[in-house]
Amino acid sequence: MVSLVPILAAICPICLSTGHLGSYAPQNAYAHLARAAGLTGGEIEPSYRIMWAESRGNPRAENPRSSAAGLFQKIESLHGEVSVCPIEQVRWADKYATNRYGGWSRAWTFHRKNGWW
Numbered sequence: 001m002v003s004l005v006p007i008l009a010a011i012c013p014i015c016l017s018t019g020h021l022g023s024y025a026p027q028n029a030y031a032h033l034a035r036a037a038g039l040t041g042g043e044i045e046p047s048y049r050i051m052w053a054e055s056r057g058n059p060r061a062e063n064p065r066s067s068a069a070g071l072f073q074k075i076e077s078l079h080g081e082v083s084v085c086p087i088e089q090v091r092w093a094d095k096y097a098t099n100r101y102g103g104w105s106r107a108w109t110f111h112r113k114n115g116w117w
Contacts, residue, residue, distance in 0.1 A: 026057050037090035039104075046108035047093065050117055059086040072096070072117075 030048045039047060054073040055061035062069045070082040072093040079096070083089055094104075101107040101117075111117040 026052070030057065033086055034090055037087045037094065039090065039094060043094070043104045046104040047090070047097065049108050050097075050104075050111050051090075051093070053111060054117075059084075059089060 027048055030051060031044050034044045034047060051057065051071045055071045057071070059071050060069075061071070061073065063073060067076040068074065069076060071086060071089045074080075074082045074089070074092060074096075076082060079092075083092065097104050097107040097117075101110055107117055
């Protein structure tokens, strides 16, 4: 699995310089990434749950049975190319969750019931 720590180091030089990135649990690392992408408060937990279920935190994850890729398994044949930038992946997923489900909580409810989103 690709660690989120090098990604965070790239977006947060302060975190890199303080040396605390090595102690980041995946959920805390994702929260840092999500905030950098513009998510706030209650959006972070349900978006993390979807991201973890879809890719286990690997921004380069690829589904061998479809064109889905990235943290949130964006289907490229429907939604276009997946950005190599994890922040952009979160921003895309935020727009998708809002437009399709009305927000992250509803998207997570759908995911729990269906195993996909």
